[in-house]
Amino acid sequence: MIAIDRQLRRYFILVTVISVLVIFLLANAGMNFFFTRYVRESNLRSDNKVVSYIEDLYQANNGTFNSSFHVLVPLARGEGIEIRLKDLSGNVLLDTSAMGGMPWGNMSGRGMSGNGMGHGYRKGMESRSWEKEDLLYREYPVYFDSKKVALVEIGRGKSVISSAQDRSFFLTMNVLYIGALFLALVIAVFISSYVSKKFLRPLLAVKRNIESIAENKHNRLETVESSTTEIHELYRATRELSRTLQEQENLRKRLTSDIAHELRTPLATLQSYLEAMIDGVWQPTPERLSHCYDEIIRLTGLINNLSELSSIESEEILLNMTSVDLSKLMKNIVDTFQPMFKGKDIELTGIIQEDVRIRGDAARLNQIFVNLLSNAYKYTREKGKVTVTVKAAQGKAVVEVSDTGIGIAAADLPYIFERFYRGDPSRSRESGGSGIGLTITKALVEAHNGTISVESEPDKGTTFRVVFDLHNIFKSSS
Ligand code: ADP
Numbered sequence: 001m002i003a004i005d006r007q008l009r010r011y012f013i014l015v016t017v018i019s020v021l022v023i024f025l026l027a028n029a030g031m032n033f034f035f036t037r038y039v040r041e042s043n044l045r046s047d048n049k050v051v052s053y054i055e056d057l058y059q060a061n062n063g064t065f066n067s068s069f070h071v072l073v074p075l076a077r078g079e080g081i082e083i084r085l086k087d088l089s090g091n092v093l094l095d096t097s098a099m100g101g102m103p104w105g106n107m108s109g110r111g112m113s114g115n116g117m118g119h120g121y122r123k124g125m126e127s128r129s130w131e132k133e134d135l136l137y138r139e140y141p142v143y144f145d146s147k148k149v150a151l152v153e154i155g156r157g158k159s160v161i162s163s164a165q166d167r168s169f170f171l172t173m174n175v176l177y178i179g180a181l182f183l184a185l186v187i188a189v190f191i192s193s194y195v196s197k198k199f200l201r202p203l204l205a206v207k208r209n210i211e212s213i214a215e216n217k218h219n220r221l222e223t224v225e226s227s228t229t230e231i232h233e234l235y236r237a238t239r240e241l242s243r244t245l246q247e248q249e250n251l252r253k254r255l256t257s258d259i260a261h262e263l264r265t266p267l268a269t270l271q272s273y274l275e276a277m278i279d280g281v282w283q284p285t286p287e288r289l290s291h292c293y294d295e296i297i298r299l300t301g302l303i304n305n306l307s308e309l310s311s312i313e314s315e316e317i318l319l320n321m322t323s324v325d326l327s328k329l330m331k332n333i334v335d336t337f338q339p340m341f342k343g344k345d346i347e348l349t350g351i352i353q354e355d356v357r358i359r360g361d362a363a364r365l366n367q368i369f370v371n372l373l374s375n376a377y378k379y380t381r382e383k384g385k386v387t388v389t390v391k392a393a394q395g396k397a398v399v400e401v402s403d404t405g406i407g408i409a410a411a412d413l414p415y416i417f418e419r420f421y422r423g424d425p426s427r428s429r430e431s432g433g434s435g436i437g438l439t440i441t442k443a444l445v446e447a448h449n450g451t452i453s454v455e456s457e458p459d460k461g462t463t464f465r466v467v468f469d470l471h472n473i474f475k476s477s478s
């Protein structure tokens with residue numbers, strides 16, 4: 001394991017070295033290539049000027065060779081070249097190297113320019129070349145009156161970068177590159193430490209936050225400022241994790257206390273009844289025994305509800321999925337509930353669109369709507385109205401159970417699907433509710449990939465809306 005700042009520094013240094021090396025190599029190669037070409041062409045032009053100058057000398061001397069050609073010696077010296085003039089039989093007429101010519105070393109071709117000599121570059125002039133000692137020789141014909149009268153060999157330094165000045169130019173360039181490399185390395189180290197600090201500081205803060213979460217010290221979470229999207233998202237995710245864990249923790253604590261509370265009341269009643277009967281204070285009359293029995297039934301119901309809820313929530317629930325005709329199912333439920341509602345003088349109406357089908361477990365769907373209708377019954381007073389609507393809209397099956405009952409206070413609305421939550425505990429307990437019914441209902445709806453929502457106004461009524469995906473609405477049977 002390597003710390004992020006060391007890793008970053010390594011990468012930065014590597015990238016810097018590679019970049020400078022690439023620039024160095026490319027610049028050297030490019031310079032060598034273009035420079036060499038330029039010098040070669042320039043040399044050729046200068047050679048042509050020398051040949052033209054020699055032809056001019058022949059012209060001035062009527063095609064003969066004489067001592068005036070010795071002027072070539074200072075010329076060769078000035079240009080840093082060697083000139084060897086030969087007649088057509090190969091006899092050397094003049095050889096500047098044998099006459100104390102200048103040691104080469106000056107980059108040739110440039111001294112000749114602008115002195116008015118020669119006729120410029122002669123294209124197509126035949127020449128051959130060879131190397132001798134450190135010189136590269138080229139041979140050119142010399143013409144007088146369109147007749148070849150002599151041959152001239154011009155020798156120049158082999159190395160293109162021959163002069164001390166030029167060599168020092170290349171050296172300086174490369175020294176500058178090495179300097180640039182060191183400078184770039186120093187900058188890379190600085191930038192890498194800046195960058196690693198920029199990323200590390202918030203990352204370390206997030207790490208500390210995670211440690212606090214692990215120690216269950218959620219109040220110790222630091223605020224992390226970072227302009228980096230990913231780090232900001234990481235920070236937000238840890239905050240979210242902390243929030244969820246706290247919620248879970250609170251839920252767990254509340255659940256334990258709620259269960260204890262739910263069990264305590266019926267058990268205390270049972271205990272006092274039975275104690276009184278054992279002590280002979282109370283006669284075990286059928287009425288008292290039946291009261292004890294009711295409490296036991298309530299306890300069993302509560303435990304059954306809890307175990308059902310836990311199995312639904314732990315996704316152990318196995319849904320027997322088929323294509324269910326929701327319209328038929330709802331009609332049946334409404335019919336079944338009709339006598340019960342009539343008994344309380346509540347008008348129960350079903351506005352049910354035909355053939356609304358969904359994929360689901362018929363028994364579980366039944367349970368969902370029986371729960372909702374039972375609540376509507378429980379929380380609607382006599383002469384109230386309950387309406388069940390089933391319709392298909394925009395690819396969804398929508399079932400609404402509306403009542404004109406007591407309604408739910410706005411403060412209670414967000415919590416009614418939570419375990420043991422009762423809007424009005426005394427009234428709910430009277431009606432036998434334990435606050436688990438809607439939790440189970442919601443879990444079952446969600447197991448069907450559906451959604452459940454509620455709208456309510458105290459003393460006006462409540463509407464529960466359950467939405468599922470439609471299943472092949474045009475097919476009439478499964
Ligand atoms: P309970 O067994 O207490 O009815 P539920 O989970 O079914 O538990 O409901 C939770 C709470 O939501 C109830 O205690 C009640 O306050 C409120 N509630 C549910 N349905 C209705 C309704 N149709 N009208 C008014 N209040 C309702």
